[in-house]
Amino acid sequence: MTIYLSNYQTFNSTQELNHHVRQHEKEHSEELTASQREVLRFIARYSVKYAGAAHLKTSTIATGVDKSERTIRRILRRLESLEIIERVSTLRKKSGGSGANIIVILPFAAPRMSDREVTEKASEQTDKAKNRQKETFTKREEPSYTNDTLNTPLALKNSLPCRIYEAISPFFDGKDLYRTVGTLYKAKASVDSSIQAEDHTEYIDTFLSCVRRYKEGKIRNLQSYLYASWKKVSRMIKLKEMAHIYL
Known part of the structure; x- marks a missing residue:
């Protein structure tokens, strides 16, 4: 073992x-x-x-x-x-x-947001998403990927798989969004960095389940729980791949 x-x-x-x-x-x-x-x-x-x-x-x-x-x-x-x-x-x-x-x-992570703040973030990001749909951009308005803009939702949107971004972005903004994405990839890399998160809906399902439990007051440290949960998903995916190889 x-x-x-x-x-x-x-x-x-x-x-x-x-x-x-x-x-x-x-x-x-x-x-x-x-x-x-x-x-x-x-x-x-x-x-x-x-x-x-x-x-x-x-x-x-x-x-x-x-x-x-x-x-x-x-x-x-x-x-x-x-x-x-x-x-x-x-x-x-x-x-x-x-x-x-x-x-x-499990890794320790200090509490970041209350249940109410999570709900407010989701509502706020939904409104922002609607406003962004109304905006138009010319070719001259392409984003500049400096260190300051890497933490912005727009920079992440252009660098992340669409399914991953669309699942996580309604709940976080700015540095919190960047931190959560980092938690996902850190958890995945701790098992196997070659796993493509966008190819496995388990990552999104697990994220939504964690957020729901957090809002219900069943989780204290969201980032810590996300890390442990995503790492568990990665282990399951890896074990399935290994089992398939030896079949």
Whole structure:
């Protein structure tokens, strides 16, 4: 199983892993109990070789922190609900039953927008899109791609696949749009940069699902959740491609 852990790695180094763990603890300082912190740090210690990913059994964690397996399952559910970790189910090759989970420590990202702000952004961008349709441009008005304009919606529109831009742009403007697109390509590149996002509708479906959950108050850190979700989509696409090759 360890040969697959590199596909679930979320950080580039142990230092980066430890930094994000500390940020998670700081963000949830009033929510995490001492036992939950202990379990998180135990997982982090086992996530060094493939920074952010570990193949751990509940019983292993329970023994390591001297808690019951029931308590560990409860703590893992809590860490998952806070979007600190993600659990990936595995299957035993011989029996076909469920194996030990791969536990992924998610990157920390500070909250950017409230639910109300997301809704307002969507409405604002819809109005702007309608206004842009009314504008006309002469050949002399071609955009200049300087460093200042690379972060603008127009520059991104001309450089991004149409389907990706049309899905994301109604919800963000300027630097937030640029940051979200960067999150997509960073997540994709962490698995395989050769994957063409525009060829897989799963990326758009996942984005819309994340935004919907964010507006419903089920997600605290949108960018972090998008990164983890898009990376998961990329892993699924890559595994499907690998399976097809060996069929």
